[in-house]
Amino acid sequence: MLPEEVAALILADAVRLRTSMREVATRFFSKHPELDYMKPVVRVLSLGVARNYLLLDHVLASLGYGPPSHSTNWMLARVLVFEALSNKLKPSRARKLAPKAGVDADKLLDLRGANPREFVKGLGGIDKLSVLYSFPRWVLEELLSAGIDNIAQLLQSLNRDPVRWIRVRPGISVAELATRLARHGIVIEPDKDLDDVAMIARGASKAPHTPEYQQGLFVLQDKASALVGHVAEPYNKVGVDPTAGAAIKASHLAWLGARYVIAGDVKAQRLGEAKHTLRRLKLGHLVDLVVGDARKPYLSRYGTVIVDPPCSDIGRLQYEPEVKLWLTRGDVRFYRRLQYRILRAILEAAPRGARVVYSVCTLTYSETIWVVKKVLSEIAEAEIVEPEPLIGEKPRKMPKAQRLLPNLHRTQGFFITKFIKL
Numbered sequence: 549m550l551p552e553e554v555a556a557l558i559l560a561d562a563v564r565l566r567t568s569m570r571e572v573a574t575r576f577f578s579k580h581p582e583l584d585y586m587k588p589v590v591r592v593l594s595l596g597v598a599r600n601y602l603l604l605d606h607v608l609a610s611l612g613y614g615p616p617s618h619s620t621n622w623m624l625a626r627v628l629v630f631e632a633l634s635n636k637l638k639p640s641r642a643r644k645l646a647p648k649a650g651v652d653a654d655k656l657l658d659l660r661g662a663n664p665r666e667f668v669k670g671l672g673g674i675d676k677l678s679v680l681y682s683f684p685r686w687v688l689e690e691l692l693s694a695g696i697d698n699i700a701q702l703l704q705s706l707n708r709d710p711v712r713w714i715r716v717r718p719g720i721s722v723a724e725l726a727t728r729l730a731r732h733g734i735v736i737e738p739d740k741d742l743d744d745v746a747m748i749a750r751g752a753s754k755a756p757h758t759p760e761y762q763q764g765l766f767v768l769q770d771k772a773s774a775l776v777g778h779v780a781e782p783y784n785k786v787g788v789d790p791t792a793g794a795a796i797k798a799s800h801l802a803w804l805g806a807r808y809v810i811a812g813d814v815k816a817q818r819l820g821e822a823k824h825t826l827r828r829l830k831l832g833h834l835v836d837l838v839v840g841d842a843r844k845p846y847l848s849r850y851g852t853v854i855v856d857p858p859c860s861d862i863g864r865l866q867y868e869p870e871v872k873l874w875l876t877r878g879d880v881r882f883y884r885r886l887q888y889r890i891l892r893a894i895l896e897a898a899p900r901g902a903r904v905v906y907s908v909c910t911l912t913y914s915e916t917i918w919v920v921k922k923v924l925s926e927i928a929e930a931e932i933v934e935p936e937p938l939i940g941e942k943p944r945k946m947p948k949a950q951r952l953l954p955n956l957h958r959t960q961g962f963f964i965t966k967f968i969k970l
């Protein structure tokens with residue numbers, strides 16, 4: 549098998565199973581250890597195709613092929629066009645693989661080194677952005693409705709590799725950890741806004757394999773996600789994360805001084821992941837795990853809640869661009885309803901004075917401003933306050949929230965609001 553074929557297979561399986569390419573690739577290479585050497589090329593090809601799939605379809609249409617699909621053969625055609633536009637397609641590869649993809653090798657070879665902008669010349673406005681940056685049109689409409697400026701810059705940066713961040717355990721300074729990690733070839737730099745956060749400037753992939761990671765001296769967490777814990781300010785209160793997943797934010801509440809923390813999730817399997825996190829961070833004694841549905845709150849006496857529900861993950865596309873290939877408007881409607889129901893239920897059950905932080909790693913209007921407005925219009929005893937510290941931008945359509953954007957803040961795309969129960 550050639551790397552192009554492996555990339556096509558991984559892309560097609562990821563879409564079919566709606567699973568991350570990383571997971572599919574891990575499974576594939578564990579079955580085929582003899583192909584291990586091709587991992588870096590397969591990674592570049594599969595990420596490149598996922599990030600540019602609409603543009604690649606547009607180029608294929610200009611050659612007379614289509615309609616597009618997510619079959620393995622069509623994925624292979626996309627891979628070959630991507631390689632040709634990157635000027636990396638060798639004639640021998642093209643001749644061998646083009647017939648399998650159902651395209652003409654010479655047509656592919658003619659594409660080598662072409663400027664992708666040439667192919668969108670006839671398009672204008674939102675259609676041009678949609679094809680050039682390969683985002684479905686409805687996603688752009690959602691982002692525009694949310695009042696995001698410089699959409700082109702945002703889309704461009706969502707198509708790049710992310711900046712990697714870590715959160716550092718209390719009691720060890722970033723400087724001390726930097727000295728220890730430098731021994732493994734990892735360079736970290738303190739963050740200017742959050743004193744328990746550092747940016748990985750070099751060696752990010754080695755970070756989870758260090759003794760410092762195993763000893764729980766740091767957590768891999770994006771700066772925007774770490775900001776949520778600071779906005780929640782749990783000092784000396786009972787902290788709850790009812791959609792806790794792997795307990796990344798719940799563990800932050802514990803590190804920030806919560807009296808104790810309750811981490812819930814509707815899926816017991818996610819709490820298994822939470823157990824691992826808490827064991828590594830030696831926080832088991834401070835955090836209780838509960839299997840439960842956040843739409844039916846099972847607690848009423850708490851000070852601080854983080855509502856961090858499932859979302860469309862558009863702010864995480866730098867990590868998993870493949871999500872673009874399967875996400876639909878219907879998914880966003882599903883998520884916004886789930887978020888609304890969880891947030892509403894938590895706010896209704898919250899005691900007076902409780903702080904409820906609502907955070908999502910997405911930027912669509914439906915999942916951010918719409919949810920907050922709807923909940924505020926229905927619960928008179930809840931108001932939103934400025935979510936400090938302010939690191940992101942204040943959305944024009946909701947200045948009491950904050951939004952972080954990869955092109956401006958070098959973080960995931962994130963939206964954070966803070967409610968107080970009156």
Ligand SMILES: C[S@@+](CC[C@H](N)C(=O)[O-])C[C@H]1O[C@@H](n2cnc3c(N)ncnc32)[C@H](O)[C@@H]1O
Nearest residue numbers: 791792793794795796797813814841842856858
């Ligand atoms: C975005 S993740 C949470 C990440 C987590 N807060 C962290 O920082 O590690 C959302 C989680 O919500 C869980 N979930 C989905 N529906 C739920 C529900 N109705 N009640 C509770 N948890 C739910 C999912 O299983 C998933 O683990």
